[in-house]
Amino acid sequence: MPLKPHETYAPAAQFALAALAVLGDAAAWATARPLAGPGRAVVSAALAAAILVFGAGALGVTEIVVTLVTLSGIESATGAVHALLNAAGAGFLLMAVVAFRRRRRGGCPRCGHPHTGASDGALVHPDASMASARTQVAAYVLMCGLLPWAGLKTVWTLGGDALGVTAEGWRKLNEDAGAATSLASVGLDASVMAALLGVFLLTGLMYRWGMVFPRWTLLLSGRRVPRLLPLVPAWLTGGALSVYGVVLNVMALLSATGVIPAFEPKPPFTTSADLTWMVWFGGLAFGGLGFALIVAVRSYAARTRYICAGAESAEAAKTAEV
Known part of the structure; x- marks a missing residue:
């Protein structure tokens, strides 16, 4: 997958990224399961590593957006897809981390507030307000x-x-x-x-x-x-x-x-x-x-x-x- 017309990752780096993606996926799945102390540490470390790596790979998204907005053309379509996939992966993993932290603190994984019952029911949104x-x-x-x-x-x-x-x-x-x-x-x-x-x-x-x-x-x-x-x-x-x-x-x-x-x-x-x-x-x-x-x-x-x-x-x- 060329990042630019004359630039690409080495095959070993591609395999390492794929392995890290699978590891992050498994760690995200494990956050919804009961975990002991060592298990929580392993899951947290795997998620942190995956978010840092894929977050770094997503830094080019802003440049891609600017080129699209200004109609300047994308240097590499595959590179743009790569950066967008990195951003999506890092974003979803970060959401898994937030839900994980909320569960550990006894809160609802969706809204963060402690309550009984399912966490997939109706939501109450606050009224529109201005920043301080x-x-x-x-x-x-x-x-x-x-x-x-x-x-x-x-x-x-x-x-x-x-x-x-x-x-x-x-x-x-x-x-x-x-x-x-x-x-x-x-x-x-x-x-x-x-x-x-x-x-x-x-x-x-x-x-x-x-x-x-x-x-x-x-x-x-x-x-x-x-x-x-x-x-x-x-x-x-x-x-x-x-x-x-x-x-x-x-x-x-x-x-x-x-x-x-x-x-x-x-x-x-x-x-x-x-x-x-x-x-x-x-x-x-x-x-x-x-x-x-x-x-x-x-x-x-x-x-x-x-x-x-x-x-x-x-x-x-x-x-x-x-």
């Missing part, structure tokens, strides 16, 4: 990291020069980027537009319209937003962007302080200093948006956490007794 003021401030402050990076790209796209890069040089760099070229012709940068989609997701996580479809969604207006619809892309995107942003920031810092060799300038950049600034701006943008999404998605997950109808009835009965 502290969450909103933190998310918006982190989101400001986009400004230097998006500002530079917008200047270049609109025909200006900045950071030693001319508009002509920037145009030549992106002249074979498919739909990105068309967007640039009207003063829009494809990556900035993709970042705005991330901002749209971020705001939806913090406001009521992210829990109940607003009026402008027409046929969906007033219906509850499926909980996983924003949670899955937010966790995937936030996790990938935050890791990528941290890496870029560390590289820029090490290069600027001379710990590692200075970046070799490549067109359209003419000096290593200018390229270092751009790497740092990219780190601020990706890391800022990634951590902002993580802050917002944690709030959204807590505000949309449902409860089984049986658990709610039990809580109501206890309140009435008091």
Whole structure:
């Protein structure tokens, strides 16, 4: 399975990944069975290893989404399928871990609250609500990291020069980027537009319209937003962007302080200093948006956490007794 046109995993690595997938599957199955101390330790270790490996393999999902949104084309269809399967596998294993932890604590594996009876009955969802003021401030402050990076790209796209890069040089760099070229012709940068989609997701996580479809969604207006619809892309995107942003920031810092060799300038950049600034701006943008999404998605997950109808009835009965 080629990850890129001229890049693939070695056969031994493929077999190792397949074996780990089977091991993770067996561990997920075992979480619903009674386990003693050593058994719990083995299952936990197997799940942790599988989630780390397949989660790392899913880091390219954000790049795939960006190329699809901007109509830039996918470098390798099989590589994209590989990354998406990694993301799906890591996500389902993580759900198994959450259910496992809830069972160990005496809670319902689905809603997390302790109650008697089956865990496959009706669900009670909370009313739509906004994120706390502290969450909103933190998310918006982190989101400001986009400004230097998006500002530079917008200047270049609109025909200006900045950071030693001319508009002509920037145009030549992106002249074979498919739909990105068309967007640039009207003063829009494809990556900035993709970042705005991330901002749209971020705001939806913090406001009521992210829990109940607003009026402008027409046929969906007033219906509850499926909980996983924003949670899955937010966790995937936030996790990938935050890791990528941290890496870029560390590289820029090490290069600027001379710990590692200075970046070799490549067109359209003419000096290593200018390229270092751009790497740092990219780190601020990706890391800022990634951590902002993580802050917002944690709030959204807590505000949309449902409860089984049986658990709610039990809580109501206890309140009435008091």
